[in-house]
Amino acid sequence: MTDLHCKLISSAGVFPLRVITNRKYGPPEVLKLEEWEIPKPKEDQILIRIVNTSVNSADWRLRKPDPKIVRLFFGIFKPRSVVLGISFSGIVEAVGKKVTKFQVGDKILGSPGMKMGTYAEYICVSEKSTITKFTSGISFAEGATLSFGGLTAVDFLQKCNVHTKQTILIYGASSAVGTATIQIAKHFGAIVTTICSKENIPLVKSLGADESFDYDQFFSLPENNKYDIVFECVGKTTIDKNLKHLKEGGNLVLVGATFRQMWESFCLSVFKRKKIHFGPIKETLENLNFLVSLTNLGKYKTYIDRHYPLEEMVEAHHYVEAGHKKGNVVIDVTKG
Numbered sequence: 001m002t003d004l005h006c007k008l009i010s011s012a013g014v015f016p017l018r019v020i021t022n023r024k025y026g027p028p029e030v031l032k033l034e035e036w037e038i039p040k041p042k043e044d045q046i047l048i049r050i051v052n053t054s055v056n057s058a059d060w061r062l063r064k065p066d067p068k069i070v071r072l073f074f075g076i077f078k079p080r081s082v083v084l085g086i087s088f089s090g091i092v093e094a095v096g097k098k099v100t101k102f103q104v105g106d107k108i109l110g111s112p113g114m115k116m117g118t119y120a121e122y123i124c125v126s127e128k129s130t131i132t133k134f135t136s137g138i139s140f141a142e143g144a145t146l147s148f149g150g151l152t153a154v155d156f157l158q159k160c161n162v163h164t165k166q167t168i169l170i171y172g173a174s175s176a177v178g179t180a181t182i183q184i185a186k187h188f189g190a191i192v193t194t195i196c197s198k199e200n201i202p203l204v205k206s207l208g209a210d211e212s213f214d215y216d217q218f219f220s221l222p223e224n225n226k227y228d229i230v231f232e233c234v235g236k237t238t239i240d241k242n243l244k245h246l247k248e249g250g251n252l253v254l255v256g257a258t259f260r261q262m263w264e265s266f267c268l269s270v271f272k273r274k275k276i277h278f279g280p281i282k283e284t285l286e287n288l289n290f291l292v293s294l295t296n297l298g299k300y301k302t303y304i305d306r307h308y309p310l311e312e313m314v315e316a317h318h319y320v321e322a323g324h325k326k327g328n329v330v331i332d333v334t335k336g
């Protein structure tokens with residue numbers, strides 16, 4: 001049972017909180033709608049009424065689980081965290097005695113990190129979480145989609161020390177991470193080439209891509225097309241193929257690396273001095289605030305593919321797991 005929510009007490013009948021639970025591993029149908037009591041914030045916590053959350057690739061991977069080794073970290077026999085969800089926007093409804101940064105009525109967005117729990121109408125989070133206030137320049141739906149792809153893109157681009165006039169090749173550019181990476185790389189002055197399906201070329205161009213190839217063109221791309229950064233967003237290519245398009249001394253990012261690719265990358269880094277970045281990102285408040293200010297300046301906009309109501313979470317998971325969402329999928333939880 002997650003510590004973010006009180007126990008199921010639907011019989012109390014007072015202010016029940018609707019929550020989507022994930023009590024066992026399996027297909028989307030394991031997700032169930034339950035009613036719980038609204039939690040009370042501890043001294044350093046705030047109670048948030050969630051307006052929107054989003055369904056990300058991390059969510060279905062944890063639910064399934066995929067890869068199976070996920071069980072080692074998140075519960076061998078059943079998921080340790082009963083409520084999934086790692087990004088949200090909402091409104092502060094109550095604050096603990098020691099909270100200083102937030103007050104009732106503030107609009108908040110961000111991530112509870114791997115504690116998860118945003119597939120619910122209410123959540124209590126520490127004020128020290130990666131959460132921040134936002135104003136009317138950002139919609140609740142945008143707010144709920146800001147942290148997942150955006151924080152991933154910023155973290156990896158920082159590791160590559162991206163700067164003006166560098167060339168970057170983004171593979172899987174229509175994904176949540178890809179659509180964020182295009183815009184943030186452009187903000188830093190990079191020259192962006194994207195790879196995605198033919199259908200998504202207009203989308204990635206509208207987000208700022210300077211040049212776009214579809215998957216087939218990528219596989220026949222001449223080896224002398226080389227880039228300062230190769231940014232693989234979806235884990236669908238080989239390390240070899242990516243290295244062929246990397247300039248000497250350039251940075252390769254493997255956002256969705258498998259364990260095998262991580263091992264291979266580690267060996268290449270140690271023995272061949274290749275700069276390969278992989279593994280979980282560090283979510284920081286500084287980076288979240290950076291994304292909020294870019295959005296307020298009109299330089300960053302999360303791309304939203306679809307909305308589902310909370311009670312259609314099963315359908316949302318089927319859609320996201322199929323692997324063809326464009327950008328982000330939003331869940332409407334309560335009214336903004």
Ligand SMILES: NC(=O)c1ccc[n+]([C@@H]2O[C@H](COP(=O)([O-])OP(=O)(O)OC[C@H]3O[C@@H](n4cnc5c(N)ncnc54)[C@H](OP(=O)(O)O)[C@@H]3O)[C@@H](O)[C@H]2O)c1
Binds near residue numbers: 058
């Ligand atoms: N390291 C970290 O901390 C971290 C953080 C976030 C995410 N991730 C990982 O990053 C990966 C991407 O996450 P995401 O949520 O951004 O993915 P996503 O949005 O679910 O990816 C869907 C997109 O991928 C594209 N795609 C599917 N097959 C493709 C292929 N063969 N070649 C190129 N594009 C293809 C689809 O385009 P089409 O429909 O046109 O094929 C679709 O637009 C996941 O593996 C996730 O686990 C890692």
